[in-house]
Amino acid sequence: MLTRVAIYEGTIEAGREDEFFARVKSELEPMWRKFPQVTAVRVLRTTQADADARPTPMILEMDFPSMAAIEAALKSDILPKAHQATLEVMKLFKGRFYHLVMESTSLTPDSSS
Known part of the structure; x- marks a missing residue:
């Protein structure tokens, strides 16, 4: 599986974060879900970050075969x-915003400890 x-990377206009994400949900998500052969779409919204992290309020992941x-x-x-x-x-x-194509490997947690 490949994930696009x-x-x-950047900042949402102060005080307009809820508006931004509401528009992502209503205007963008329906289109992202219509791409041919997409098998999953994930929208990640940052809730916490390391102090030295680049500001990245959102990441979009779209899986393809x-x-x-x-x-x-x-x-x-x-x-x-x-x-x-x-x-x-x-x-x-x-x-x-910029794009990467990533190959992923899913690992199951090691619960032996």
């Missing part, structure tokens, strides 16, 4: 719509 990760599936999703008609909607929501955000 979007890192939102293969790189070909990611490439197909990026060529789909959903992408330009999702990108435009993201730019609108980002008007409440000062910073940048």
Whole structure:
């Protein structure tokens, strides 16, 4: 499985955090869930961070079965719509977002201790 990760590095306009996340939920999440071949979508909202961490209020994770599936999703008609909607929501955000494609391995906890 591959996960396409979007890192939102920066800050949300002070006092507008709830508005930002409400718009993510109502405007962006429905589009993200429509990407072809996406098998899971996770929106992570930072609740606590190390003192020296870069400000990252949100991370988006989208799982796909293969790189070909990611490439197909990026060529789909959903992408330009999702990108435009993201730019609108980002008007409440000062910073940048960028993407990574990650291969993941799930480990079960060791409960022997």
